[in-house]
Amino acid sequence: MLKTGGHINYDKRVITVRNVSKSFGDLHVLHGVDLDLFDGENLVVLGRSGTGKSVLIKLISGLLKPDAGTIEVLGEHVDELDEKALQELRLKIGFSFQNSALYDSMTVRENLEFPLVRNKRHLSRKEINYEVEDVLDGVGLLHTLNQMPSELSGGQRKRIGIARTLILRPEIMLYDEPTAGLDPITCIEINGLINEVQEKYKTSSIIITHDLACAKSVGDRIVMLLDGRFEREGSFDQIFDTDDGRVKPFHDYNFIN
Amino acid sequence: MVKKKIQRTLVELANIHRFVMRFFREVFRPPYEFKEIIRQCYEIGWKSLPLISLTGFITGVVFTNQSRPSLAEFGATSWLPALISIAIIRALAPLVTALIASGKVGSQIGAELGSMKVTEQIDAMEVSGTNPFKFLVVSRVLATTIGIPILSFYTAAVGLLGAFLSVNQVENTSFRVYFDQVFDAVTFLDVFSLVLKAVVFGFTIGIVGCYQGYHSSKGTEGVGRAANWAVVMSMFLVFIEEILIVQIIQAMRA
Numbered sequence: 170m171l172k173t174g175g176h177i178n179y180d181k182r183v184i185t186v187r188n189v190s191k192s193f194g195d196l197h198v199l200h201g202v203d204l205d206l207f208d209g210e211n212l213v214v215l216g217r218s219g220t221g222k223s224v225l226i227k228l229i230s231g232l233l234k235p236d237a238g239t240i241e242v243l244g245e246h247v248d249e250l251d252e253k254a255l256q257e258l259r260l261k262i263g264f265s266f267q268n269s270a271l272y273d274s275m276t277v278r279e280n281l282e283f284p285l286v287r288n289k290r291h292l293s294r295k296e297i298n299y300e301v302e303d304v305l306d307g308v309g310l311l312h313t314l315n316q317m318p319s320e321l322s323g324g325q326r327k328r329i330g331i332a333r334t335l336i337l338r339p340e341i342m343l344y345d346e347p348t349a350g351l352d353p354i355t356c357i358e359i360n361g362l363i364n365e366v367q368e369k370y371k372t373s374s375i376i377i378t379h380d381l382a383c384a385k386s387v388g389d390r391i392v393m394l395l396d397g398r399f400e401r402e403g404s405f406d407q408i409f410d411t412d413d414g415r416v417k418p419f420h421d422y423n424f425i426n
Numbered sequence: 427m428v429k430k431k432i433q434r435t436l437v438e439l440a441n442i443h444r445f446v447m448r449f450f451r452e453v454f455r456p457p458y459e460f461k462e463i464i465r466q467c468y469e470i471g472w473k474s475l476p477l478i479s480l481t482g483f484i485t486g487v488v489f490t491n492q493s494r495p496s497l498a499e500f501g502a503t504s505w506l507p508a509l510i511s512i513a514i515i516r517a518l519a520p521l522v523t524a525l526i527a528s529g530k531v532g533s534q535i536g537a538e539l540g541s542m543k544v545t546e547q548i549d550a551m552e553v554s555g556t557n558p559f560k561f562l563v564v565s566r567v568l569a570t571t572i573g574i575p576i577l578s579f580y581t582a583a584v585g586l587l588g589a590f591l592s593v594n595q596v597e598n599t600s601f602r603v604y605f606d607q608v609f610d611a612v613t614f615l616d617v618f619s620l621v622l623k624a625v626v627f628g629f630t631i632g633i634v635g636c637y638q639g640y641h642s643s644k645g646t647e648g649v650g651r652a653a654n655w656a657v658v659m660s661m662f663l664v665f666i667e668e669i670l671i672v673q674i675i676q677a678m679r680a
Contacts, residue, residue: 227549230553232549232552232553252557256555256557257555259552259553259554259555260554260555262553264549264550264553264554266546266549266550267546268545268546270545270546270547270549270550271547271550272542272547272550272551273541273545273547274538283551283554283556284554284555284556287554287555287556288554288555288556333550333554334554337554337555
């Protein structure tokens, strides 16, 4: 299923990455990358494992600091913000982690309440319960409310991880390998959920993946990270219309083999 | 090789210094995590009570039984209550509590934070607008700093009770006479010494456990190493601090 991308505003950039580099010791991960995310867009970042895809979204959310370059999110320079301002900006960014990162000592309800209780202290118990149940119902897992994360399947954990980020009504969603380690049916469900989130909550998203089925069904635009740089950009078909030996195997493995 | 090792040690020391300084910066800054501190006090203090009770009691009984023959040689077994109270309050209660807590609480904190780190739960907390250092580290360090002194007093009480049973059985000393002699022998400086040691030990156990867990890496292997190092380092530091505090108290006594 290909996307139409009907609500994208190409005049408004919500994320602007310019000339960003990042190294870990002798390992140079990103070499002066540039990236734009437009309002309402689902942007897929493709690339091999270890090419710095997750590092990129950690830089955007301020979890890591770039060695060089600038990152602007919703008009704010992430690398120049003090702790308080960064914390406020993060409330507008939802981050769905590869392994869901649910707090395993808390129930599903407590997991969802946690960001809400700590950031919207004026809410009453009744309002908190309503928000938690509403967002959990939105991902189709209301019945898991009092379960522990260890009792859930990988797909359920992923959905609840997404629900936990949605509870603060973010403007931007960052998905780190949303379909990694899931069976094909659950992958289709997660892809559907990512599109639903874009429609319902009017979010702009970056989806990090190497799953081409996911890229094809959720991406309005795709960029490919090769050797620490974005070297290809466009629609799914444009990206793979090449004989580049670094790109073709991706497509062939997923759709031929 | 040696140069690299020295370099790594210096970097580690700088990181520890930064971690401790960050604790003191964050501890006075709102919002205050009272609910989490109370929860951690329960986890650390209340749940350690059975183990502390047993070890405290055994320490009292064994110390009394071991001391008796030496005093009996001089016909001075009547000094047992005074000797026991000074030994337990000045040294044994805080030390035994700290060593038990290093094993139970230190490893628990190291493993808990370590697994949160490697499963990105700490990052998840940070991106959802919560300061994980304040929520996880400050609350745990405060809980151990408050909890270990309370547990030390409890250990002292249980240890003295264990010692009483031994003294009562062998010397037929009554409860009242025993505790009269116990309290007569204890000075303000002895109690101050207990509190000072327990506060320092509690802070050390908390900060070492949190540091090891908060900086763990390399997956499950890192979690195991964090728990292990939390115990080894905090026990080692507790003994070093014991030596230093004894010197300070002796200087104050002189």
